[in-house]
Amino acid sequence: MLVLTRKNGETIKIGDDIEITIISAKNDQVKIGINAPKNVEIFRKEIYDQILSENEQASKDISGMLNFFKK
Structure with a gap:
C-alpha cells in the first residue's frame, strides 16, 4: 500500500485519467473529490463488498434453480 500525505486542496493522480483531491x-x-471518466465505477469499499456478496448469492441461487430443473 502506498501511503501519501496531502494537505487540503492537494491532488493525487492515478494514471492519466483519475484525480483524487x-x-x-x-x-x-x-x-475527497474524485475526477474519473464516466465509465469508471467508484464505490465505497463496504458497498463494493456488499455488491460482490449479493452477486455471489444470486449466482448460487440461479445455479440451484438450474440444477432443480435438470432433474
Whole structure:
C-alpha cells in the first residue's frame, strides 16, 4: 500500500485519467473529490463488498434453480 500525505486542496493522480483531491480534513474524517471518466465505477469499499456478496448469492441461487430443473 502506498501511503501519501496531502494537505487540503492537494491532488493525487492515478494514471492519466483519475484525480483524487483532498477537499477537507478535520478530526478523523477526510472529504475527497474524485475526477474519473464516466465509465469508471467508484464505490465505497463496504458497498463494493456488499455488491460482490449479493452477486455471489444470486449466482448460487440461479445455479440451484438450474440444477432443480435438470432433474
